[in-house]
Amino acid sequence: MYLLEWMVVLDHKRYKPGSIWDEQQKKNAESEKKHEKKLFSQGLGHLLTAKESDIRESRSEVVDDNCSIYRKTSAYLDVCTYNDDKRGLLTLLFSVICYGLYTCTYILGFLIFQLITGKDSFGFDFEPDLDFWIGFFGFAVIAPVVWGCFFRYLLKAWRLEAFTKRRLVVRFNRVTRKVYLLRPGFLGGVKAYDWEEVDAILPKNMPNHEGIGGMLVLAVKTEENENPYRDFGVDGAFLGLPSRDYQHLLSFWEYIRRFMEDGADAVPAPKRLRSKWPNPLSSMWTVSRLSLPGGFDLGRSFLWLRLALTPVFVIWGLGHYASLLLSYEGRFPKAIRQASGESELRSWLELLAYNLLPLLYTAVGLWLYYAWRHGLDWRLPLQYLGV
Template identity: 85%
Template sequence: MYLLEWMVVLDHKRYKPGSIWDEQQKKNAEHEKKHEKKLFAQGLGHLLTTKESDIHESRSEEVDDNGGICRKTSTYLDVCTYNDDKRGLLTLILGVLSYGVVPWGVFIVFATYVMLSTGLQVSGDSIDLEAILVAGLSYVFLAGVAYVFCRFLFKIWHLEAFTMRRLVVRFNRETRKVYLLRPGFLGGVKSYDWEAIDAILPKDIPNHEGIGGMLVLAVKTEENENPYRDFGVDGAFLGLPSRDYQHLLSFWEYIRRFMEDGADAVPAPKRLRSKWPNPLSSMWTVSRLSLPGGFDLGRSFLWLRLALTPVFVIWGLGHYASLLLSYEGRFPKAIRQASGESELRSWLELLAYNLLPLLYTAVGLWLYYAWRHGLDWRLPLQYLGV
């Protein structure tokens, strides 16, 4: 669920004076000003204009791809974002809600059609005041549910479904640019100079196990509607959760060396992230429950992981459904050309990643249904005359 990215976008907007969001922006601005005054009083005012990480400075002798690389070429490096795998629960809850409401709504419309066309209820009884009252209340309830869903719930569901399956950050060492691939409501596609990027990695942090988190990239921008701040902040949350701070530094070092020293300066990723939706991999992903700091049920809580297997199976189906309800995006043509991408390969990948998952999922569901009901799995082929 792209909640963090959404919150960054919300912080840039202008809201009605006196509203909850406006008051929150005002409080955040006051807190930032107090922090600035404190730094100046301590003689540390220069830290406000100094980036946390100098991209020319090596912060680690080790490099680690952190399992977050989607593609590596001699020109560019595609890195996943942290929240790509944090999905499924919303789709599960709202999907169940839709499954319960939509069929009922269809039945109400059908029943109304029968009443108007035949003058009788679906049961065959004559229409009375009670039947009219029930139908009217049903329509009022459906209208209320539809309003709440469209006004509020769909926006929340949009954070993990009916959107891009993954957000991608591309580091192009030839153009010296960092490109962000995102849907419009999360900031859209953006391009920033490599030199302007700041990796939020403070120095002198002890490397304790469990203090890792995610790699945060930030850049100051002029795009800002927030009346309480003179500048905007854009960025991305990269990679998978790091087990400790050294792991986080080694992940940043992998990216930094690629951009500064070249593609040969870093090893090939141990394993590229797959873009193919898979129900088994979805169940594996949610069962790990990987959180910032390296908390991972797959590492330390195997017994709990086994006990919660039924929960992970159901959650994994929601995760897989959210992937199928989303689409695989790609960078605009200008960025693809600057990166040396093949247009033919780009089009083939776009079609394959968006169409084939729907096809093999439909085939899998049919085979399961045919097996459970003792049907011949070749029936669809027979209908097609194959």
Template identity: 50%
Template sequence: MYWMEWISYLNRKRPKPGSILDQYQSQTTTPVKRIESEEGAREKYLYQRCAEHIDDHHAIYRHTNTYIDVCTYNDDKRGLITLVLAVFTWGGGLAWYSVIDIWLELFGLSPNQAVSTLEFWIAFIGFTLTTPVYCYVLLRFGFPIWRLEAFTLRRLVVRFNRKTRKVYLLRPPHLGGVAEYDWDKTEAGVPEVENAADAAGAAGGFLLLAWETDDNQNPYAGTSQGVDGAFLGGPCDDYAQLVGFWEYIRRFMEEGPQAAPRPRRLRTRWPNPVSSLLTVFRLNLPGGIGKLPFFRVLRVIMFPAFFIWMLGHQLSQLLSYEGRFPKAIRRVSGESELGSLLALIGYNLLPLLYTPLWVWPLFAWLDNQDPWLPWHWLRSWL
């Protein structure tokens, strides 16, 4: 769920006067100051090693000699909104049926009899009156929130190109759109600690990169200067993992791919129930909280809930689409146009084809159906 990216983008836009967002910005916005960083301080964290060990944090989608594609923090945090709205939709259908059934009872009609003209008009008027209200509520309030994890890009990608020394952000327009920033002007949110003891006890959190931008339309900021950011990787267990993850990116950009080699296992782009279940089962909590014994036992106890969450997670991915960078960025990155096109088609089409292979057996088992029924239909058709 791209909640933080959405809030960050809205804080740079001009809201409608008198709206809820306008009131929120007027109360929370502070005058924006330019990102000031002394040259010595910038060289210290951008060009010098800050850790002995590197950690790819299982956040790399693609690794070449020219660029690396890195995931963002909220790519895995999805599914709950889809579940809620799916239940809301199902509940709306049941409500329609109940209202119509009540109307039929009031008129002394039985739903089991043949539909008469009166029954038809009662049902027609009922749907005519309730459908616009339901659709308005869903489109006015539900859909903008649903777009944070569905009907949008399946994942946000941050590309680091060491040859152009640029950082590219792949985002949909309602989250800021595609952006391009200089690597040399990158500000990394890596807090410093005084000694090794403090580093051992410091929390992890996530890696935040920021850049100064002139695209700030917030009327309460007092300037056109704003800050755009990217939230990278997953929740880090501790400070050492956070610094190691930043060091991996820094070495790739400053020292080359030999200093930050390709991970043994790249992050998958294929939506599948196994990866969705593992994602929600891990909880993805910062500071290593999810690895505590209490949470390990809790995950086992709440496995049915996690399984249902997995269905929402998987559905939200299928309702989204895989994107790719614009042609100009692909060209300077050395991407193959044919390979990029085939990957785009495959990532968007194949999940819709192989998903029924596990959805139907699950439905057949829950509904006590013959799991081989589609095969029997296919044989009879052939």
């Protein structure tokens, strides 16, 4: 679920004066000003313009890809974002809501059918009574209101994990010295920033056990900003799977830094590239890990609890898989693909395969399950097609 990216975008917008969001922006700005005054009073005002980390400075002797790499070539490195795997619960919730909306609409339609035809569900003559009119007007009011609220408010929240790009990708191109962000429009869209502009939020002298939220945070100051209480905007990305500790996070950053500064041969090949194929089993495995900020892995630490919660993970995993199927696999614009040396033929084939094949093998799997449950011949669709 792309909640963190959404919050970054919301902080850039201008809101109606006096609204909740406007007041929150004002409080944040006041807090930042107090922090600035405190730094200046301590003679540390230069820290406001200094980066947390120098991209040319090595911060670790060990490199680790953190199992967060989609693709590594001699020119670019595609890295996953922190929230790509945090999905499924919203899809389960909104699926229940959609089922309720469908039920209300079906009942309303049936009541209208009875009123028009004068027949009940058994085909007998029907005369509307008081109970009928109460139910009819109740559903006639409730159904449109709930549908309106769903499309006006709830559907926007659902887009944080469905009806959007399946994954957000950050591409580090050492040839163009650029960092490219692949995102849907409502999360900031596709952006390109100079490598030298990027700041990795990695404070020095942090104790290893404190960590930094388990993720690598990249930040860039931009001029795109509608927030009236701030003179600049901040864009960025939340990279990689949760790290075990701070040293692990530094080794992950070192992998990226050496790739960009020293070349593709300066870092080893990823231990295992992340797959882009939706898979119900991998979805269940993903949600069962329950990787929390700071690298705390419930699945690794409490195997017995993981086994006890297996039914929950199965249901959650199906929601995770459904959210992937309800989304689409995106790709970078043509200019970025050309700058990265991507093959156009391969790009088109991957686009078609990642978007069409999951729907196909999911439909086949559902049919095989349905045929097995009802004792049907699984070859029936082939017979209908004359194969």
